[in-house]
Amino acid sequence: MATRSAGRTRRAAFAAVAAGCALVLAACGGDDEEPSVEVEENPDFPAGSTMAELSEAGSIEIGVKIDQPGIGYLAPGEDMPSGFDIEIGKIIAGALGIAPEDVTWTETVSDNREPFLQQGNVDIVIASYSITDERRQVVGQTGPYYVTGQQILVREEDKDTITGPEQLADVKTCSVTGSTSLSNVVDDYGAEPVPFDTYSDCLTQLQNGSVDAMTTDGAILLGYAAQAPDELEVVGEAFSEERYGIGYQHGDTEFCEFINDTLQEAYDDGSWAEAFEATLGESGVETPDPPELDACQ
Template sequence: MDVRHLRGIALAATLALVVGGCGGSEEEEPATEVATEAASEFEAGTRMAELAEAGRIKIGVKKDQPGVGFQEPGADEPTGFDVEVAKIVAAKLGIEPDGIEWVEAVSKNREPFLQKGTVDLVAASYSITDERKEIVGQAGPYYVTGQQLLVREEDKEEISGPEELEGKKVCSVTGSTSIKTVEEEYGADPAPFATYSECVQQLTNGQVDAVTTDGAILLGYAAQQPDEVEVVGEPFSEERYGIGYRKADAEMCQFITETLQESFDDGSWEEAFNRTLGESGVDAPAPPELDPCEES
């Protein structure tokens, strides 16, 4: 599918909103017409056509990772780079932000949520791995980061990198690649929890020696408690964030890949970064090279 065919979708959706707002109650039907028009841009029977026609999508995101995927208590929706990238993909389906249902997807639930249809897509600091691609589809990467460590301020000399982790109690979330790496490669004593917020609380309470995950996530937590915790050392892995979809919906790969490439080219990806992770003072990197889709 040529992504150029999709460029009229966002404009059509905007025009429908304008028409609906100018003519009173009798003008409310164009939203349905726009959804139908968006669906016609895709081959009948594809998952993209189904989602576009419905005009709604369920997307799994993290809600406890500042700058990546985070939702304040009482807020209507989450914020963060993952969230903004997911909105770009939804927009290419003709789906407005109010047509997105944001579902919290902790690390251990991401594959089951896709398999069971709890969500349509996952954009939740979801590292692309061969193991995961045996179970679900992943397209991307749209961001490349690296695993680092968060420690208490007073321990930053004792623990300055992964080489000092042997025998240390290290927290990360259940189902993440990070906890497996520090256990198998550096001899750490793993302490898995459901969320990174719980890990950070365990760290500040003195129950664990360090928290490990992607540097982008840890910087967000460090910014919240600059006098108590600090990110130390250089990245010691490569984590490539992708968007997950049901393995049965193989056609989604090309659609997502083309949408991401267009966002790299037109600057919307960089704008999304600057509005989120860029707020911490980090410059937007060059967009990563996208993986080719496997032929089905």
């Protein structure tokens, strides 16, 4: 009896997912081709290194976000996430001789990225993971492989009154709980913070007039503005610098060097730009120059 009702629930959930999937397909059109990733054959690594271990095992576990369109997003009904972070993950795995289908994608949320790395639940984290000094004390972070900046999304009718972060004083500003974006506008510009769990909840409150601005990395906002171009507008220049890095076990310098070499190679042979165009570039942003990598400590 219990099994049967569980089956029914699953079927209902499946129907809901299928409906959602149809919506997403309708919204995006079906023309996104995934860039092909080069998979190294029998790469050679020093014995005992993290690279040799992963390469021999033939699989890698990568922690990613699954709720950020364009960056790391698991569309309803899909079993593989997509986005820029995912493409970067494929490039790293490829350099280790691991094919994209042998990568295990594990969802990490902002709160558990450090513990996951420390306890070895994942091998690396590529999850819109801004490099900060506090984080570098507990985990390794290398990169950046992408530099973005915080911007503001407002309703169309407010685009002349709120033109940048300077006008945010005492303005109700929404962002996601525990994100650096929110503390930036609160500490530097005196905005009144309104935290929600997800960006889409923030969007609802912006559209119903409960908050007057929403802030986070520009790439995410552009995606939302593109969905409702008559109602929403991204205003102002980027006013912070978020440097997305790749997280690894603290102190594994050898592995860090390897990641940097792989990223540098991807910059040089154009696969980085290709990954960008296929994901974040779809919202109409121009492909930037690849950012300069930090040296491994």
